[in-house]
Amino acid sequence: MRWTVLESPIGEFSVATDGAAVRGAHFGRVEGAADEPVDAVSTQAAAELRAYFAGELTDFTVPLAAPRGSDFERAVWAAMTRIPYGETLTYGEVARDVGEAGAARAVGVACNRNPIPVLVPCHRIVGAGGKLVGFGGGLDRKVKLLELEAGVALRRAWSGG
Numbered sequence: 492m493r494w495t496v497l498e499s500p501i502g503e504f505s506v507a508t509d510g511a512a513v514r515g516a517h518f519g520r521v522e523g524a525a526d527e528p529v530d531a532v533s534t535q536a537a538a539e540l541r542a543y544f545a546g547e548l549t550d551f552t553v554p555l556a557a558p559r560g561s562d563f564e565r566a567v568w569a570a571m572t573r574i575p576y577g578e579t580l581t582y583g584e585v586a587r588d589v590g591e592a593g594a595a596r597a598v599g600v601a602c603n604r605n606p607i608p609v610l611v612p613c614h615r616i617v618g619a620g621g622k623l624v625g626f627g628g629g630l631d632r633k634v635k636l637l638e639l640e641a642g643v644a645l646r647r648a649w650s651g652g
Contacts, residue, residue: 494524495533499544501632508532512556516607518628546643549576558606567601574615577644603627
């Protein structure tokens, strides 16, 4: 697995690839990360992330490796990928969506263990009533990601496309 780091509005952001898929992402620079993409997948991931951060991309197409985790965690991570760009769900709503209505806290733990943040959008999950709570990358990054998506979604809605 090789790491590539790129600059973004939320600071340095590192992406790990294995030549076939993205296997991980990390807020900040991972030691030993390359400053330029190291393979075709990291080239695609970097391009898509740059377009996402520029407000030009709303859906990632770069291949993602199936992350390791419990059945529950994998169900939560899959649910995250179904939250539309520019929208949020609460931890409780995701718990209900994965068939564990009383597991809102466990959803929070699964979010914290998400190995591919941003590409698997754990930032789109919020506390009850829309409260901004918990984020492995820090709440300041969560706010920036949600503001980016909300702004793009509004501009697209107002422009009809």
